[in-house]
Amino acid sequence: MPRYYENKYPEVDQLVMVQVLSIEDMGAYVKLLEYDGIEGMILLSELSRRRIRSVQKLIRVGRNEVVVVMRVDPDKGYIDLSKRRVSAEEVVKCEENYEKGKAVDSIITQVAKKRDVDADDLYEKIAWPLHKQYGHTYEAFKLSITEPDAVFAPLSLPADTLSDLRSVIARRLTPKPVKVRADVEVKCFAYQGIEAIRTALRAGEAVGTDEVPIKIRLVAPPLYVISTTSTDKNAAMETMEKAVEAIGESIKEEGGDMVIKMNPKIVSDTDDAELKELMERFEKQNMDVAGDDDSDEDEE
Template identity: 85%
Template sequence: MPRFYQNKYPEVDQLVMVQVQSIEDMGAYVKLLEYDNIEGMILLSELSRRRIRSVQKLIRVGRNEVVVVMRVDPDKGYIDLSKRRVSAEEVVKCEEQYEKGKAVDSILTQVAKKRGVSPESLYEKIAWPLHKQYGHSYEAFKASISEPEAIFGPLTLDADTLSDLRQAIARRLTPKPVKVRADIEVKCFSYNGIDAIKRALSAGEALSTEEIPIKVRLVAPPLYVMSTTSTDKTGAIELMEKAVEVIGESIGKEKGDMTIKMKPKVVSETEDAELKALMEQFEAANMDVAGDDDSDEDDE
């Protein structure tokens, strides 16, 4: 893995991702994954705040660890690191940064292979200048999906490299749509119960947006399934939660009742296929269902 960042060595107090290579009497030898796998050491005293009973429980060969840089001696090539000085929040922050770096590296390696050049040359031309300008080249790559000219214009790349780069970014970073689903039971035994259920479900569907369209379908009374497909996973879950709430409030006002059987969550293709099979099964049985469009005739 090449150097993710322009500096050859990390700075003191910087968080870095390392992989444990060996455990010796002095401490653990590691390689710095974002810095061309250069060697560093986590001293035994810097492994844990607690008294160390077993080093193996704290650190294992082959495992990735988030550590903080304590000392750097470029002349001797020494990098002293600490694991015990890293908080849980810093671990999450560093892991996110590392994943971004890996995504950029994957894109540039792919382009380098296609163009027959070294990944390092692309880091120099593309990643490091963008990193300086945007805080992380990953953020620039993401923004380039909608604003390629603004991001890549100043870099003066040749047309083929730019074309390959944009294709690689689109493949890797364009958000993939996810399906979010919620299962609810809606009942209302008042005189206009069927209409009350329809009104409640419509109120939920009315929260739909162009990016997050909500659909409600009957499985079998009183079970309904709500679903949406969107590239905005968090937004879809939040809007679906709001729609469930609105349906509950609406049916409650009409002296009905709603039970959440499954909270809004991202569902897999398998779960979706199972639901489809279940709905087809009920359809095949040709059940007359309260709350269905055809049931209006039964009320007359």
């Protein structure tokens, strides 16, 4: 098990992620997942603020827990921990930090295997210096995707190690694009109804940017699909919501109406396949109708 950070032991008041090894009369024995699996203990009195009726309901063997460090005795190897002194917000913060640490460890381990070197050596030469400079190695690795020289130049790494490191980081940390979609019905029975609908749809598309382009497709009148693809999930959702709002405001000004059939949401390949199937079905129905009309005209 790796040591994510340079210090061999955590500091007092630091949040750490542990895994429960056993539950005894005194409390729970745990291993610190970010510190090479060294052992610590959560005293029974530090498990909960409430009266303990059943220890098993509070903590279980094999489960990961967020705890705070109360005391560290490096000479004797004692680490006393508390679960009851950790707030809900701190749990979220520690879990996020731990996930970042796992991502970094995965990258370091993979590069170590490719170079046939010890992962601890790469931690010492790469991860720990970057952690000290950027607050977390994960943040440095993310920045290196766009600014590799700024991040890695001070480390003076061998060219082959640097090449493998950049390759693994790009594969693991480059954001994957997400697709966001909304379905709306747009109607306008005024004299210039068709033009009003076109204007409204253009207003929706105009909200898009180069990073978050908005596309609108007709499924079958009056149903339209609005979609965008972006690596920035939050920006995609926000832009999509603005696009829907712009269409609604525009068509309302012209005396028309918009009904949201599906609010903006991240969609999967399955959703896309279902939409494609739906559009193909409508297209086939339209072709069939057109074919019937032609037949009638031929008979006449």
